[in-house]
Amino acid sequence: MPVIDVRNLHKRYGAKVAVEDVSFAVEEGEIFGVLGPNGAGKTTTVECVEGLRTPDRGTVSVLGLDPRRDRTELTRRLGVQLQASELPDKMKVGEALELYASFYDRPADPGRLIEELGLADQHDTRFGRLSGGQKQRVSIALALVGDPEVAVLDELTTGLDPQARRDTWRLIEGVRDRGVTIVLVTHFMEEAERLCDRLAVIDAGRVVAVDTPAGLVSRVAPEQRVRFRPSVPLDDHLLKELPEVRNVTKTGGQVVVTGTDGLLQAVTSVLARNHVIAADLRVEQSSLDDAFVALTGRTID
Amino acid sequence: MLAKLTYLELKLFTREIITPVLVLLLPLALLLGFGYLPGGNKAQQALGGQTTPEYMAALGVGLTLTVLGLSILPATLAGYREKGVLRRMATTPVRPAYLLIAQLLLYVAAAFVSVALMIIAARVLFGTPVPERFPAFVGTVVLGIGALFGIGLVVAAVAPGAKAGNLIGMVLFFPSLFLGGVYIPREQMPSALRAVGDYTPLGATLKTMRDSWMGAEPHLAQLAIMAAYAVAAGLTAARLFRWE
Numbered sequence A: 001m002p003v004i005d006v007r008n009l010h011k012r013y014g015a016k017v018a019v020e021d022v023s024f025a026v027e028e029g030e031i032f033g034v035l036g037p038n039g040a041g042k043t044t045t046v047e048c049v050e051g052l053r054t055p056d057r058g059t060v061s062v063l064g065l066d067p068r069r070d071r072t073e074l075t076r077r078l079g080v081q082l083q084a085s086e087l088p089d090k091m092k093v094g095e096a097l098e099l100y101a102s103f104y105d106r107p108a109d110p111g112r113l114i115e116e117l118g119l120a121d122q123h124d125t126r127f128g129r130l131s132g133g134q135k136q137r138v139s140i141a142l143a144l145v146g147d148p149e150v151a152v153l154d155e156l157t158t159g160l161d162p163q164a165r166r167d168t169w170r171l172i173e174g175v176r177d178r179g180v181t182i183v184l185v186t187h188f189m190e191e192a193e194r195l196c197d198r199l200a201v202i203d204a205g206r207v208v209a210v211d212t213p214a215g216l217v218s219r220v221a222p223e224q225r226v227r228f229r230p231s232v233p234l235d236d237h238l239l240k241e242l243p244e245v246r247n248v249t250k251t252g253g254q255v256v257v258t259g260t261d262g263l264l265q266a267v268t269s270v271l272a273r274n275h276v277i278a279a280d281l282r283v284e285q286s287s288l289d290d291a292f293v294a295l296t297g298r299t300i301d
Numbered sequence B: 001m002l003a004k005l006t007y008l009e010l011k012l013f014t015r016e017i018i019t020p021v022l023v024l025l026l027p028l029a030l031l032l033g034f035g036y037l038p039g040g041n042k043a044q045q046a047l048g049g050q051t052t053p054e055y056m057a058a059l060g061v062g063l064t065l066t067v068l069g070l071s072i073l074p075a076t077l078a079g080y081r082e083k084g085v086l087r088r089m090a091t092t093p094v095r096p097a098y099l100l101i102a103q104l105l106l107y108v109a110a111a112f113v114s115v116a117l118m119i120i121a122a123r124v125l126f127g128t129p130v131p132e133r134f135p136a137f138v139g140t141v142v143l144g145i146g147a148l149f150g151i152g153l154v155v156a157a158v159a160p161g162a163k164a165g166n167l168i169g170m171v172l173f174f175p176s177l178f179l180g181g182v183y184i185p186r187e188q189m190p191s192a193l194r195a196v197g198d199y200t201p202l203g204a205t206l207k208t209m210r211d212s213w214m215g216a217e218p219h220l221a222q223l224a225i226m227a228a229y230a231v232a233a234g235l236t237a238a239r240l241f242r243w244e
């Protein structure tokens, strides 16, 4: 049985439809990503999972519980990081963690969490004086302080610098390795690709695809791209005649060739035969970014 | 857990610095400032037969209840909602209602500390007798807390954020002080104004406190109206309060 099962979820705010029809299932122990552009309905969806909002239609089950009816039981087993939520300005980081730990029967060790999230120096700092990234880390710590079986993290690393982002990814992988099932709402392709076992791509309140990151990429045409600077001017026809090549474009001194499998091999042998040296040679594979564009018809930002 | 929550709220309260000063020291300063005026320690017609220190002690308690109920309580709770503090708590096994309860416990305690402080200070510094009908006095304080805090909860329920909470609180705060007889003692008010003021939450609280302090029987109608405010406001707040 899946840990989280969402079926035909529909949610409106007045006349505005936030979630049209969303279904997905999250299996035990995986990191499940929810990816989509601004306003796609990601937060609304996970807030229905958390029991903070009541769906207008559809069913949600988490650990076999009904998020609204079995609220108390659910809060003991589900950790939540809200997209936007603060603490009183004058509350210190250590106090907040201790307080929230006291809400649970078997909490995680607040001291260790503070350590793991790189907040040791901020233990006695008031929340109002933390930087945005530090507040975010406190928020993550509070989501994990109840030692949950499932964690829902909305915009995990928004506002963090690249180093802190990487550290947080490592932390989340560590949490997953302890057997925690994780739902991750994100804007970042790199994050989705690095962390998620599977992803639901949501657009305009609908799921457009659920797959592994690699699976999503392979759905779009498996295209390859080769870029290089030829040592001497190059006749397009030499490349266009190759069966592997689909397209050739030149910008400045740079040539970009797109095509199918074996493209690199074909291009380099033609260049060698014609005594052309390729400088700055790079091969690019279609990425999750490309998949996202193909699925939703736009870039994520 | 509730104890821990209340203790932490107390710490946060004291870190505000200005609010504890306002709640506990301002009434004391008023007592000292006016209590030592010449002739203050004689019973005065203009103060309904009370001495100035006795009058000021009761007024100080009334002021404390009003600041706590109409200013601090709604601003804090509306701020907690605005910042998502209540919402975050709703994701834990502890209902955010406990935070509201912790806040109420804290301010009720602060109110009683202020009451004790005023009685003791007036007794020690001016020889003012402790309230003569003591049980009745405590009863009026409790009803006054119910009425003023109840109204504060309604403000907290309808105010979208801390700023609005403060603003609405202030709009109620100053007329309350005026009608309640804080700026001009009720004995010196025009009778029409006094008739209205006696039935405002603060006016009724202040009058019944002063009556029981002097050993007079508090008016039943005033006690009833305080209870009515408390119940009506409590029910309205319970109906309107939003956690997010």
Ligand SMILES: Nc1ncnc2c1ncn2[C@@H]1O[C@H](COP(=O)(O)OP(=O)(O)OP(=O)(O)O)[C@@H](O)[C@H]1O
Pocket: A013, A016, A017, A018, A019, A036, A037, A038, A039, A040, A041, A042, A043, A044, A045, A083
């Ligand atoms: N409380 C609300 N009242 C009215 N409309 C809302 C409310 N919350 C969200 N919406 C609307 O519902 C839609 C979906 O919002 P939601 O917050 O779920 O999107 P999201 O995918 O999380 O976006 P983002 O990436 O910006 O966080 C948006 O158009 C938003 O304006």
Ligand SMILES: [Mg+2]
Pocket: A042, A043, A044, A083, A154
């Ligand atoms: Mg969102």
